[in-house]
Amino acid sequence: MANQAWQGIFSAAEVCFMPEGHFDHSTGLLTVYPRRDGGRKPFKYFTMWKSSPVFSETVKKAWSSHIDGSKMFRLVCKLKKVKQALRELNKVGFTDVQAAGLKAYQEMVNAQNALHSNPTDASVADAELKAIQEYKEKHKAYLAFLSQKAKVNWLKEGDENTALFHQSIKARRVQNxxxxxxxxxxxxxxxxxxxxxxxxxxxxxxxxxxxxxxxxVIKQIVQQGLVCQDHHRSILNAPYTADEVKSALFSIPGVKAPGPNGFGSYFCKDAWHIVLMMVRR
Structure with missing residues (x-):
């Protein structure tokens, strides 16, 4: 009921519609609350981290930590180790992906202007190509971050949808x-x-x-309903293959809400070559 400009100014607003009584309309009670700090944000895996040249090395080092205990206990502990390592990786190069993208864009423009002034200088041309590549990597990471935050995929690979992402992120924040x-x-x-x-x-x-x-619970009553038969039990207890585990995990959309540990299917897809031996067990 409010346009984007109004929601941008009064994002912490709530409306309650009262009973209409003998009127032909309902009274709306609008309350604008002060903006509240959401507190410390829980960990969430972002697929933009895989663009880092040290991503695989970082995950592999944390995942290779020796841990004693049951397989489930070891898996949980390894994920905690990876979580700590990825938080440090985020501080190094992804704390503000938007600012990094803007900085890389300005450096690319400066390199292109320098090339226009010195079109025959090979070193200037190399610097321009390097600046373009750097901007592409930073901008791709920024779009991946927005896409995951907004839980909206690209309309088409390569399209600029930053406005769409920002609008969707604002809507989700209001909804939550x-x-x-x-x-x-x-x-x-x-x-x-x-x-x-x-x-x-x-x-x-x-x-x-x-x-x-x-x-x-009365067992005899439960038996009167639908229960697993022997052939159902054989299916449930049948051995599974690594390919079946991979297929099941990869079929989960990456934008789906992660589990309590903050890792969604994006992590399995991005680091499958590292975690496959433990996960499939």
């Missing part, structure tokens, strides 16, 4: 924000602490309490 909520007692909460406590209280009640009069 919760400024007010009605708690379990029917009371509206509209401060950051109250909203957080309302969520926590609900899930403490849902998951953190013991039901004294819980009805036990």
């Amino acid at each position: 924000k919760v400024y007010s909520i009605c708690d379990m007692n029917g009371n509206w909460k509209d401060t950051a602490d109250e909203v957080s406590e309302a969520f926590l209280a609900y899930y403490r009640m849902l998951l953190g309490t013991t039901h004294e009069h819980r009805t036990p």
Whole structure:
């Protein structure tokens, strides 16, 4: 109900429509909240990191750490090691991919202007080619970052869709924000602490309490419904191949929400040559 310019200025706004009563329209209650700091952001793997020349080396070094324990424990620990290494890699060359892209673009323009002034100088021509390649790499990383943040793919390879990405990212941020909520007692909460406590209280009640009069599951009743037969069990317990594991992981779109550890299918695709032995087990 608001255009992009309005949303850009009042991004922390919420509207609540009241009952229409005897009118032919509903009253809209508009509240503009102060901008809130979202706090520390959880780790999330970005596919732009693979453009770094030391990406494979960084992941391989962290993944090769010796860890004792069960296979699942080792996998979790290795992912934590990789997470730490990628955070350091991000600080080195990807902290502000937009600024890096703009800087590379200006350096490319300067190199091209220098070539126009000295068209016969081979060293200037080489510098121009190097600047173009550097800009392409930085800009590709920036577009990959925007695409993953917006969860929108390129309309066509090579098209410029930065405006589309920025618009989609803003829309997702607005959609994911919760400024007010009605708690379990029917009371509206509209401060950051109250909203957080309302969520926590609900899930403490849902998951953190013991039901004294819980009805036990009766096996005979379960057997009356659809259950796995012997041929189903044989399919579920059948051995699988590495190609089947790869096919399953690669079929998951990279823009899908990652798991609690922050790694989505993009990581498996980008580092499959390193992690395949552990993942397929």
